Amino acid sequence: MNKRSIFTLLLALFMMAGQAQVQPTTELLGSWSGKLDLGVAQLTLVLHLEQADGYVVVTLDSPDQGAKGIGAYKEFLSDDSLAVKVEHLNMTYRARLKDGKLDGTFSQNGLSIPLVMSRGVPEVKRPQHPLPPYPYETEEVTFRNETDGATLAGTLTWPVGYEKHSKRKPVVVLLVSGSGQQNRDEELMEHKPFLVIADYLARQGIATLRYDDRATGESVGGEVRNATTEDFMRDALAGLEFLRGRKSFAKVGLLGHSEGGAIAFMLGARKKTDFIISLAGPGVKGDTLLTAQNNRILALSGAPADMTVEKYRQLPAAKAMPWLEWFNDYDPSDDIAGTRCPVFALNGDADVQVISSLNLTAIRQLLPHSKKNLVKEYPGLNHLFQHCTTGLVTEYGSIEETISPEVLSDIATWINGL
Secondary structure, eight states: OOHHHHHHHHHHHHTOOOOOEEOOOSTTOEEEEEEEEOSSOEEEEEEEEEEETTEEEEEEEEGGGTEEEEEOEEEEEOSSEEEEEEGGGTEEEEEEEETTEEEEEEEETTEEEEEEEEESOOOOOOTTSOOSSOSSOEEEEEEEETTTTEEEEEEEEOOTTOOTTOSOOOOEEEEEOOSSOOOTTOOBTTBOHHHHHHHHHHHTTOEEEEEOOTTSTTOEESOOTTOOHHHHHHHHHHHHHHHHHHTOOSOEEEEEETHHHHHHHHHHHTTOOSOEEEESOOOSOHHHHHHHHHHHHHHHTTSOOOOOHHHHHHSGGGGSSHHHHHHHHOOTHHHHHTOOSOEEEEEETTOSSSOHHHHHHHHHHHSOOOTTOEEEEETTBOTTSOBOSSOOHHHHTTOSOSSOHHHHHHHHHHHHTO
């Protein structure tokens, strides 16, 4: 089994959750953590053994994947050794206490990797996360997408020094998250990119509205299971209309990350926004983008990068859900070419999810000419715009930086220059 296969299985593992009970013990109670070496990346795993009603409940976390409480079943447990299993994934961890550490082996489908765990939970540092009190005002708001029956809840952040009765109105930016249901901070692996962006822009005189995705956090209603990017676009449109209805802003723009970048161009082409910022938004057809993504990950894993669009479209995963089926067929070319408002499109060259050389080349060719447009590639930044080593998803959580300061500065400078 190659590294790519275990990477795929681990991603599936970290999306599962549950609990299992094991027989009582005392010596191994507590939390244990270690790093699983996958060759191209290291993955932090945390094992918890907690006493509950006369039993020990065993769960597994993967902080680097943002997953907690994965249920583990006991095969064996004593005062100095253990064997735990996630049965439906055929994954086991067997270890013995040695010099105060759990010295063991992680196994899955015939592949075994040494894994040593030490007592304790690794400290997660997020130095860019702002802490209250903030030097600006925030307002909790809701807005309604009547078409889809979704009520979106969010935080409107006013700029530092904003005065409600001033004749000078600030610019406001709606923040639209990437694929998957995310909260208003676009929280992932204990990073909160949209919180960091909102805080930075407020200090640069720019207002923002960030919101919980439909049926997530404090947002309610709206179809999710069969929803596509078009449905989520209507949520964002409702946000833009809400901001315009406030009549408090000089300009109303949209910043979208990943899928949110696609939504930005969709609404730009429909003349619904005064400007857009596309953070790694797609510039090519969905199946082309995801084929390139697969090839980049294969190459980094040491496997032949021989995926074609035809091969990709035959994968069961490519037909897994309505959202993906729609995205595979979506070609953003007309939306990009039809966007006449100012555009700032940016990508990191270490992004393995939206390949910058492919993506930005297409956007440059398609965008109508304008002196206000800016297309920029950032060396060494991944899909979250963090400085990174590999760009792989498994690295996101271990990086302390939430978003590059240069990217933050460029966004604010570009908006204020419009």
